[in-house]
Amino acid sequence: MRPFDYTAVxxxxxxxxxxxxxxxxRFIAGxxxxxxxxxxxxxxxxxxxxxxxxxxxRIEPTPGGGLLLGALARNADTAxxxxxxxxxxxxxxxxxxxxSPQLRNMASxxxxxxxxxxxxYFYDVAVPCNKREPGSGCPARGGLNRIHAVLGAxxxxxxxxxxxxxxxxxxxxxxxxxxxxxxARTIAFADFHRLPxxxxxxxxxxxxxxxxxxxxxxxxxFAAHAVYLKLRDRQSYAFALVSVAAALxxxxxxxxxxxxxxxxxxxxxxxRKRAAEQGCVxxxxxxxxxxxxxxxxxxxxxxxxxxxFKIPLARRAIVRALEKAAGLPADKRAAPESFS
Amino acid sequence: MTLTVxxxxxxxxxxxxxxxxxxxxxxxxxxxLQIEPWVTLLDxxxxxxxxxxxKKGCDHGQCGACTVLIDGRRINACLTLAVMHEGRxxxxxxxxxxxxxxxPLQQAFIDCDxxxxxxxxxxxxxxxxxxxxxxxxRTPDDVRELxxxxxCRCGAYPQILEAVTTVMFGPPPRGAAA
Numbered sequence: 001m002r003p004f005d006y007t008a009v010x011x012x013x014x015x016x017x018x019x020x021x022x023x024x025x026r027f028i029a030g031x032x033x034x035x036x037x038x039x040x041x042x043x044x045x046x047x048x049x050x051x052x053x054x055x056x057x058r059i060e061p062t063p064g065g066g067l068l069l070g071a072l073a074r075n076a077d078t079a080x081x082x083x084x085x086x087x088x089x090x091x092x093x094x095x096x097x098x099x100s101p102q103l104r105n106m107a108s109x110x111x112x113x114x115x116x117x118x119x120x121y122f123y124d125v126a127v128p129c130n131k132r133e134p135g136s137g138c139p140a141r142g143g144l145n146r147i148h149a150v151l152g153a154x155x156x157x158x159x160x161x162x163x164x165x166x167x168x169x170x171x172x173x174x175x176x177x178x179x180x181x182x183x184a185r186t187i188a189f190a191d192f193h194r195l196p197x198x199x200x201x202x203x204x205x206x207x208x209x210x211x212x213x214x215x216x217x218x219x220x221x222f223a224a225h226a227v228y229l230k231l232r233d234r235q236s237y238a239f240a241l242v243s244v245a246a247a248l249x250x251x252x253x254x255x256x257x258x259x260x261x262x263x264x265x266x267x268x269x270x271x272r273k274r275a276a277e278q279g280c281v282x283x284x285x286x287x288x289x290x291x292x293x294x295x296x297x298x299x300x301x302x303x304x305x306x307x308x309f310k311i312p313l314a315r316r317a318i319v320r321a322l323e324k325a326a327g328l329p330a331d332k333r334a335a336p337e338s339f340s
Numbered sequence: 341m342t343l344t345v346x347x348x349x350x351x352x353x354x355x356x357x358x359x360x361x362x363x364x365x366x367x368x369x370x371x372x373l374q375i376e377p378w379v380t381l382l383d384x385x386x387x388x389x390x391x392x393x394x395k396k397g398c399d400h401g402q403c404g405a406c407t408v409l410i411d412g413r414r415i416n417a418c419l420t421l422a423v424m425h426e427g428r429x430x431x432x433x434x435x436x437x438x439x440x441x442x443x444p445l446q447q448a449f450i451d452c453d454x455x456x457x458x459x460x461x462x463x464x465x466x467x468x469x470x471x472x473x474x475x476x477x478r479t480p481d482d483v484r485e486l487x488x489x490x491x492c493r494c495g496a497y498p499q500i501l502e503a504v505t506t507v508m509f510g511p512p513p514r515g516a517a518a
Contacts, residue, residue: 006360006377006423032419035380036400048377050424080476100489101474102407102416102467236488 071110094168157200170270193269222247367435404490414470433462456494
């Protein structure tokens, strides 16, 4: 990789000061994605600020009844934490569906949010890519696009976000705590990642030099009715083609009090459609209701050719994940009618 | 792609700082080192300490051949900078045996014929040791899932699984499939 300058810091203030607001300076924590991209010459920071020893690795209950996941807590430690396992099994399932044990032992929670796309063209510096070199073009359109987006894409970029963790965080309505030179703020998870639009080089809404300090989970973890379903080319250690974080809450009568569906592998960010979720509230949990929700979620999906299969696959995965979350038997009869 | 960099020349031309000091304990031996910040832990082990048991397979965190233990936890040595591990204790495949006495995992790999070409084996062994330390695998299926970060292109997976589960749970019943 290219030479760079390196500084380890002992406080958040030092980290912010060392990083400044230069896009050529990067924080490094686990480094599992950043170093890979530096070896590939996709990312070329001139300076790394090592934040891995900052005291941001705790996982602790919040006064509001939620849980704060430190930005530097490792993905493995988060997934196996007793409070995450008991109260947020959706999150534990998603984390353990991602990467490998070795990577989860290194990768930080904050870094997981900042993973770059696995688009082949983004990784290949010999070809154009609007995300890597703004304005150069998008060869994924009309190219090999089996892994690409079917929702929320733009003419400039059809990349997907690769995280599993983030899909569960989106379903749970997590909040991202950040600090920058202007102070601290929190960002609703839905507003953290962005769609490509005409600025695909921007994956998220962090300001230059801002540091993620933690991820706050609300009190409701849907522990009784939550399923993370990940579909991929091999059963382990592979990125999602389609994934579904499904969570719901039912009253004694079997009627839906709350329902959440977030999709991975289909868009530039974890995909949710709150209006469609709201439309299910008050109805009895059933395969038919779930199939209507799946149709609503995928209504605007557009295939790029190789990835056309993702649209019916996602519809079926949504229904299956919700059936499992609700404890309903898989209704195979419902599938062919709705998912021609 | 691996670039070989003359660090002194880089310092002169680009004004980068001098080599950075890092103290590591590797297989029980303390090392006081002066290294460039861009040296991965894998390259440090292989090129500066001549511990070539740890293998460079993909160099991108996709194969697990470079798996080592840092303070007892398994990681990919190719995806971490050596300078980030000041004061830590590294265990490589060379540190598993107790003198001439093989580690039980090493003996099990021999007994179960859990390798063919052997290139992935150091990573498999360190990964299996890390898995045992983690204490999350309770069944052979768990072991299979939690060893998925180590590829074996010869396809010795059934024997690797048998070796690891034999050490963890005892030998499988006679006649049982691995």
